[in-house]
Amino acid sequence: MPLSPGTLLGLGPYEILAPIGAGGMGTVYRARDPRLEREVAIKISAEQFSERFDREARAIAALNHPNICQIYDVGPNYLVMELIDGQPLKGPLPLDLALKYGAQICDALDAAHRKGIAHRDLKPANILVTKHGIKLLDFGLAKTALSPVKPASGADETATSVLTGRNEIVGTLHYMSPEQLQARQEADVRTDIFSFGLLLYEMLSGQRAFDGPSPASVIAAIIERPAPSLSAVAPPALDRVVQRCLAKDPDDRWQTARDLRAELQWIAAAPSESAASHTTPTRRGYLVVLLTVLMVAAAAFGAAWWIRRPAAPAPRLKVNLEPPAGEEWFFPSLSPDGTRIAVDTPHGLRVRAVDSLESQAITTSPGPPPAYYPPTWSPDGRSLVYYSGTNTGELRKVSVPGGTPQTLAAGLPVFRGIAWNTDGNILFSAGGRIMRVSENGGTPVPVADRGIHPTMLPDGRHYLFLGGGRGSPEGIYAGSLDSKEQRKITEANSQAEFRPSGHLLFLRGTTLMAQPFDPAGLRTTGEAFPVASDVGIQEPSRTAAFSVSPNGLIVYKTGGVGRTALTWVDRSGKPSGVIDDANFYFDIDVAPNGKAVAATRLDLKTFQRSLWVTDLARGITSRLTEQSEDVVRGATWSPDSKRIAYWSPNQLYVRDATGSGNRESLGSSGGMPHWSPDGKTLVFAGLGGQTTGSLWLLPVGGDHKPVLYLEGQFAQPAFSPDGRWMAYVSAESGSLEVFVQPIPAGHGKWQISTQGGAQPVWRRDGKELFYKSADSKIVAVPVKIGATFEAGVPKELFPVSTTGLFNIRRQYSVSPDGQRFLVNVRVDEHPQTILLQNWLNPVR
The missing domain is CATH 1.10.510.10 (Transferase(Phosphotransferase) domain 1)
Known part of the structure; x- marks a missing residue:
């Protein structure tokens, strides 16, 4: 019998507003969810949840896509779904x-x-x-x-x-x-x-x-x-x-x-x-032919630049480079001659010829996921240098077509970009500073106190880098290897590349821009113009997914910043609700009382990172930090769920969770703070704004003077519920793993994870310790805490698809009873890898 307006379903809070339609599986109604104050669609089965309804629930719940109707809730004979206009x-x-x-x-x-x-x-x-x-x-x-x-x-x-x-x-x-x-x-x-x-x-x-x-x-x-x-x-x-x-x-x-x-x-x-014909027998054959034509066109285009011969503008050509089955590409990098592309994948570096559909393994990664930074080619195209997040963070070099990687430098936290100079030196950014090391390895020496994503200019003595931020406008700056002089060139929010056409290429927002540039005078000579839109960029590293070769080719990955979905799942990984899937979040933390969630949200237009708190009962999300705090990360709740500690440029702060009053500075700066169960102490990793380093104990009250707990390179510390034990992440075994030590340290050590692990989270009753494995699974380990410590056998619970660095970001949190998990799920928007030719010519 049809339901009348105002009817309340027996096992849910939903109020029927009006019928929408009927079909073979039941009747669909417009309804209202008073908890979140939103309208939804409810499909009610004529029977007690038939097998056909069950199939629909399982199918939709497994999917998260902007072109697929989203499921919010499942009852014994009804589905609650997105109401679509x-x-x-x-x-x-x-x-x-x-x-x-x-x-x-x-x-x-x-x-x-x-x-x-x-x-x-x-x-x-x-x-x-x-x-x-x-x-x-x-x-x-x-x-x-x-x-x-x-x-x-x-x-x-x-x-x-x-x-x-x-x-x-x-x-x-x-x-x-x-x-x-x-x-x-x-x-x-x-x-x-x-x-x-x-x-x-x-x-x-x-x-x-x-x-x-x-x-x-x-x-x-x-x-x-x-x-x-x-x-x-x-x-x-x-x-x-x-x-x-x-x-x-x-x-x-x-x-x-x-x-x-x-x-x-x-x-x-x-x-x-392009007026290219589609008469070839197969798509695969067509791509091979077209890519070969592109290579010939690229060579001719490059020659035209050097001899300055006027020619009629050629049409833009775009090719979608599909990765081979089972491969996922992150940041593409074109070789100096534009004939090959190197990519970072979950299984290591791979290289493919531009005119081929197959790729070749250069390195393998048995441990953590990729570093999310593009590999960089040597000037002669014979080697690649790349960053490895294993151990303490290493800069490595490997020959192409492959071999044993050589470590050039180690102990490099917060890595941000590489540039290989023709003089045999390599510039890179680590810990917010620009450093230089020989291509044969050695001790890095500082070049500049601040800056990320260095890029060499043709004279081999000047370089570009991304600077600003923390209250000043971001932009591309020019620096010199021979002096401390720096000069702002143009506004941007990613690395820049210079090409012989006389242009800088960089991102503003997610749009790839080109701007005429005089490298001798270190100045722009014209206005910037758009080249491609929706270009991928990794936050918060500002690493953009594009590469340009001297012969005029551009390769880039689409997808912009992307989105994440704050999704509740049970211990089997079955979704039960989504808090928000329209924004980009990281560093999520469920309050100890289970009533609220704190997370850093990225503004997709301004790239500002601010702290937001969601009241789970009312479904209301509000901003906690001030507009002036443009970079916020690592929020952690106090044990009584009344205060939140977090990092903002150069300081750790504490603020009332309701937003009332002013923030309180704790006088220290470190990464991923975590509150002790008595509320008196914070533990954090590193000093000076780093996210890894020695572990420090910081009194929340009093003089705020930090005390060293454990010296070395560690990350993501977490107090046990009884305050006697500390979980943390270390690469001392050769790969990132979760360890536990007593407080104070030095009286035993237990390795918790196997085959790679990070992001430890204790269950509130101290009976389990969770972590995320290197192959992206949530793992539960039974533990006994108290005067002594015991750990059981790790048990994989469910796989997750998240975004962000493995040992830097907090990509999930756990309900107080340990039965539900809030996972920051990556929304897969199917980015493409695009090869673009003749980008100087306008689209016609």
């Missing part, structure tokens, strides 16, 4: 809009398919068009790759559900694939490819691809009739895309939604960026 997809659409929506649908499908989930009921009614793009709905027929499909009760008006067991027909008739109708094989993600082809046909033509006067005729058309042509309304390349989607044999279709999305984006860009 939009209209069902309907054709015909203009070509550019159809390509845009088609790429978004493919992006959503790719996210689902990568989780092993096939939707299997794609149709216009399940795709809403909003002012921000499309939203994919209704995973009620979704199937995980590991679970056989069970019979469903009920169906949409056009759905056929006539068979049983693994041979059932499930879906909406006009949008089903031949294998669904014939039940001749287990339907997989390629079923969604066929259904998408039907959708795309309808988006472009306004008509169904296969229709008939009866269900039997529609089935016959889908199984037997050739796919109709779109040549009257779409370009040939797009017609071929749809024809391939609608191949009867799944092996003849596009095999992944990701490749299909790339093809649509290529077609969308073709009219303005």
